[in-house]
Amino acid sequence: MKQLLSARKGFPLVVCAPSGAGKSTLISRLCADFPLCFSISCTTRHPRAGETNGVDYHFIDKKEFIRRKKEGYFAEWAEVHGNFYGTPLQPVLDAMADGRDVLFDIDVQGAAQLSLTLPDAKFVFILPPSLEELERRLRNRGTESEESIVRRLANARSEILSSHWFDAVLVNDNLDAAYDQLRSFYVASSLRPRLSPALARQTLGES
């Protein structure tokens, strides 16, 4: 019983950013520094060079995606840049019940859905210094076609405009400074009393 009462609940940390804002790099650093569970999404897009099935994404076809969607497999899902993406619900619930915080790399539409279903979730939005800089980074990445770059820039504009409801917003101008802010926000969020409901009473010897 004492063991159960002292349990800390894990919480969802949702990180959103327009494509090319440096989100993946910041997320990788956070995962290297803390024992976070990364939520591996399903997607219908094709793997890029260097991506591994089951690690970066679960790569599935459209028919299978729709089948899973119908059976309630996803905590949220969205169509992004012409492909389907969705978060498997059960692994998230299992990790949180185990006291692990779960990191989500999803788009703004998915984040809005999670804000309704996961009440302990915290939401961070990463801004690029400017739209021009975002375009420069996307082109330098060399992974996207011209059509994909144009689509990602148009999406970036609307995502940035919908960032006002997030719990935190930070500008990735300097990577180290942006990472310090993300790290601080994560640590502060993880200290919320509601995640450790029995801690105060235990300190008083009352549990």
Ligand code: 5GP
């Ligand atoms: P990419 O194709 O570049 O890996 O990802 C494109 C966009 O889809 C990114 O903004 C990424 O955060 C988002 N995304 C990845 N997985 C999910 C997911 O499970 N749900 C939603 N809503 N968006 C996702």
